[in-house]
Amino acid sequence: MAKFEYAPAPESRDIVSLRESYGLFIGGEFTSGVDGRPFKTISPATEEVLAEVTEAGPADVDRAVSAARKAYEHTWSAMPGAERAKYLFRIARVVQEKARELAVLESLDNGKPIRESRDVDIPLAAAHFFYHAGWADKLEYAGYGPAPRPLGVAGQVIPWNFPLLMLAWKIAPALACGNTVVLKPAETTPLTALAFAEICQQADLPPGVVNIVTGAGETGRALVEHPGIDKVAFTGSTEVGKEIARACARGPRKKLTLELGGKAANIVFEDAPVDQAVEGIVNGIFFNQGHVCCAGSRLLVQESVYDEVLAALRRRLGTLRLGDPLDKNTDVGAINSAAQLAKIRELSDAGEAEGAQRWSPPCDLPVKGFWFPPTVFTGVSQAHRIAREEIFGPVLSVLTFRTPAEAVEKANNTPYGLSAGVWTEKGSLILWMASRLRAGVVWANTFNKFDPASPFGGYKESGYGREGGRHGLEAYLDV
Amino acid sequence: MSDAAASDATRIAVRKTYKLYIGGAFPRSESGRSYVVTDHKGGFAANAALASRKDARDAVVAARKAFGGWSAATAYNRGQVLYRVAELLEGRRDQFTAEVRAAEGLGARQAGAVVDAAIDRWVWYAGWSDKIAQVRGAANPVAGPYFNFSLPEPSGVVAVIAPQASSLLGFVSVVAPAVVSGNTVVVLASERFPLPAVSLSEVLATSDVPGGVINVLTGRVAEIAPWLASHMDVNAIDLCGAPGSLAEDLTVAAAENLKRVVRAGERDWTLTPGVERMLAYLETKTVWHPVGT
Numbered sequence A: 001m002a003k004f005e006y007a008p009a010p011e012s013r014d015i016v017s018l019r020e021s022y023g024l025f026i027g028g029e030f031t032s033g034v035d036g037r038p039f040k041t042i043s044p045a046t047e048e049v050l051a052e053v054t055e056a057g058p059a060d061v062d063r064a065v066s067a068a069r070k071a072y073e074h075t076w077s078a079m080p081g082a083e084r085a086k087y088l089f090r091i092a093r094v095v096q097e098k099a100r101e102l103a104v105l106e107s108l109d110n111g112k113p114i115r116e117s118r119d120v121d122i123p124l125a126a127a128h129f130f131y132h133a134g135w136a137d138k139l140e141y142a143g144y145g146p147a148p149r150p151l152g153v154a155g156q157v158i159p160w161n162f163p164l165l166m167l168a169w170k171i172a173p174a175l176a177c178g179n180t181v182v183l184k185p186a187e188t189t190p191l192t193a194l195a196f197a198e199i200c201q202q203a204d205l206p207p208g209v210v211n212i213v214t215g216a217g218e219t220g221r222a223l224v225e226h227p228g229i230d231k232v233a234f235t236g237s238t239e240v241g242k243e244i245a246r247a248c249a250r251g252p253r254k255k256l257t258l259e260l261g262g263k264a265a266n267i268v269f270e271d272a273p274v275d276q277a278v279e280g281i282v283n284g285i286f287f288n289q290g291h292v293c294c295a296g297s298r299l300l301v302q303e304s305v306y307d308e309v310l311a312a313l314r315r316r317l318g319t320l321r322l323g324d325p326l327d328k329n330t331d332v333g334a335i336n337s338a339a340q341l342a343k344i345r346e347l348s349d350a351g352e353a354e355g356a357q358r359w360s361p362p363c364d365l366p367v368k369g370f371w372f373p374p375t376v377f378t379g380v381s382q383a384h385r386i387a388r389e390e391i392f393g394p395v396l397s398v399l400t401f402r403t404p405a406e407a408v409e410k411a412n413n414t415p416y417g418l419s420a421g422v423w424t425e426k427g428s429l430i431l432w433m434a435s436r437l438r439a440g441v442v443w444a445n446t447f448n449k450f451d452p453a454s455p456f457g458g459y460k461e462s463g464y465g466r467e468g469g470r471h472g473l474e475a476y477l478d479v
Numbered sequence B: 001m002s003d004a005a006a007s008d009a010t011r012i013a014v015r016k017t018y019k020l021y022i023g024g025a026f027p028r029s030e031s032g033r034s035y036v037v038t039d040h041k042g043g044f045a046a047n048a049a050l051a052s053r054k055d056a057r058d059a060v061v062a063a064r065k066a067f068g069g070w071s072a073a074t075a076y077n078r079g080q081v082l083y084r085v086a087e088l089l090e091g092r093r094d095q096f097t098a099e100v101r102a103a104e105g106l107g108a109r110q111a112g113a114v115v116d117a118a119i120d121r122w123v124w125y126a127g128w129s130d131k132i133a134q135v136r137g138a139a140n141p142v143a144g145p146y147f148n149f150s151l152p153e154p155s156g157v158v159a160v161i162a163p164q165a166s167s168l169l170g171f172v173s174v175v176a177p178a179v180v181s182g183n184t185v186v187v188l189a190s191e192r193f194p195l196p197a198v199s200l201s202e203v204l205a206t207s208d209v210p211g212g213v214i215n216v217l218t219g220r221v222a223e224i225a226p227w228l229a230s231h232m233d234v235n236a237i238d239l240c241g242a243p244g245s246l247a248e249d250l251t252v253a254a255a256e257n258l259k260r261v262v263r264a265g266e267r268d269w270t271l272t273p274g275v276e277r278m279l280a281y282l283e284t285k286t287v288w289h290p291v292g293t
Helices: A058-076 A081-097 A099-110 A114-135 A163-176 A191-202 A217-224 A238-247 A274-290 A303-317 A338-353 A404-411 A427-436 A469-476 B003-010 B053-072 B075-091 B093-104 B108-128 B132-136 B169-179 B195-206 B221-230 B244-257 B276-280
Strands: A024-026 A029-031 A037-042 A049-055 A153-157 A180-184 A210-212 A231-235 A255-259 A265-268 A298-302 A357-359 A375-378 A395-401 A419-423 A441-444 B034-038 B044-049 B138-140 B146-154 B157-161 B184-188 B214-217 B236-238 B260-262 B282-290
Touching (some): A058 A210, A081 A114, A153 A217, A180 A217, A238 A255, A265 A274, A265 A404, A274 A395, A274 A419, A298 A303, A298 A404, A303 A375, A338 A357, A419 A427, A469 B138, B053 B157, B053 B214, B075 B093, B157 B221, B169 B236, B184 B221, B195 B214, B221 B244, B260 B276, B276 B282
Parallel strands (some): A375 A395, A419 A441, B157 B184, B236 B260
Antiparallel strands (some): A024 A210, B138 B146
8 A cells, every 4th residue: 555655744834923033021021131241042953053042140139139028028928819810810821821932942043843832831831820820819728727828939940841831830820829930941942931021011910920941050059049938949850959958958948849850760560551652662662752840751561572572663663754843743842952952962872881782763863953763662670770770862772561560660770750651451450550650640541641739749869848739839839 | 680681792793794786686896895874873883895897787677577478477466566565564563663774863752753754655656557557548539540548658778876874765756766667777775875775685685675676786876877878788876975076977877878867866755755756667559440331
């Protein structure tokens, strides 16, 4: 039978109107940096410069914190919850109204497929604001006492893998609980955060309630170490998370929540429906190019179905389409940065050097931009670096097990504890496994599902605190 | 003078050797060291074991070994075990009143009230074991065909630097909230007043608390606490009894494996505890269970 080729189906980027340069969003307005300097943000798919943004210096961070403090004391903390709620509902609606523009912008700046930014990132970001809006005037029912108080000013630092969604995870609960925020987006993906600043303006959010300071690690450090903030929320690498925990150990007390790395086991039992499981494996590790802290990067397959699962997996990977993030048929987009690509290459090379077998489907990589093919390692032992370290890329390590107890043992053999997946038709086995896996989120017969009502966060070195659900409010309340 | 009175006057008391309590056994410090503990008047009370780094590490190993069984025990079972501690303590009320008096220099009535409060505290926490999950858990209405629920689970091995001033009530108030939910504990007793804690471990050993669930060290805070704070197989640490400057250093050390750190200092331990300490050693696990035919 003839094989039909896909015609290109690019989403138009005309919907996005980028400015040449962006300042910092402080006190409700875009201002140029006092001691900041400009840097460029590029499209990782083409290396084209998208815009110039400002790297905030310490004085800029200080201005932002002051603006947030002022807004906290004079406006936001005094406002009835019901009124705060209406601002958050407004923001949710504007995000929905601008969904297409935000999706294109996200895919441009981040490199992720438009299918994902359109169907996952942006709708979930809107949902987070909608969910938390409803909490703003109901906090006394959340189980944290009769009149839970906000903390004050929150300093928030977010990663580049889900730029707008991570912003929503941070800002929505902070504002709902009555805090004001200074947020720093990642240096490679600042654009949707700056677009969000414009959304705050459209929603007439009082000046200073949300402040956005762009920049890299130094800006982040200036923010989390600023004595004027009461709360630090960080999502990113475990390494940086530990640095922040050390920094927050001294000086004025700051409440700290950390959402860090992972090395999740995705466990497939012999009774699992193979096709469904293969879809879950693919979604677990190749969703968002594997730039997911909770990615199912260790596949544990029951020995009896190993050959069958691996054959189906290889077949399925052969159909993945890698390329232009704005093409609606694209499954795998660009790696977010040259630095991340170098890290993925280094760990993959280490996997080969340590004796694991590397396989990728035939796959043409674009010449410009940062690209890495979907990659599967078999013959992986628990001691291999690719089974222990977070790669944060489209690289899957396959291990096997015989009994449920062995699967638990192997799954838990990691300093991380963010997520895990279980594939079986047996409900009792799902719950038996779930109770033994030392991980904050356990997906059964699915993977990488998120919902604003569902608490998310890790055990052990994957961090502490939860985001989402009733549990996530605790991070932003003085309890 | 009657014979009985004569023998009373000449009878030499049998003194107790105060040892460590690790993995359900009472070893001396492997270092062979001890330190002099005085009563509140400054007189000699006893030689307590001066725990070493090795003792602390042995205690963590014992606590880790006990974690699987204790955390998997039913909440009802753990509640009964904690209640059993209260029962045995009640039976030795006079002994503990005397020990707390001797250590802290309280009056008889005050010391008795402290022991009563310590007993009641075990009872209070015993009742929590099968309620935490209901109070802290949730069924989450996600937008999809899943039953999504969140449950609290114990963090693992908890190191505790016990309060310095309150040798029994303070000690119980920081240990019970950790073990009730299934954590296991390595606790460093009050440095100056360690004896009531050692006697309490004798109660624990004869109650139904499995060996290794609570391990009691005596010794120097400045020597032992850093080893516990930096230990990679400890999941959480309560710095209650560590002085402020040391507590900062310990918090920095604890970041190496992102321990959950409790830095609430000494307080009036007779007050109702609240749930914060208990919640500090709980992780929230969220499960997405499929719904379908």
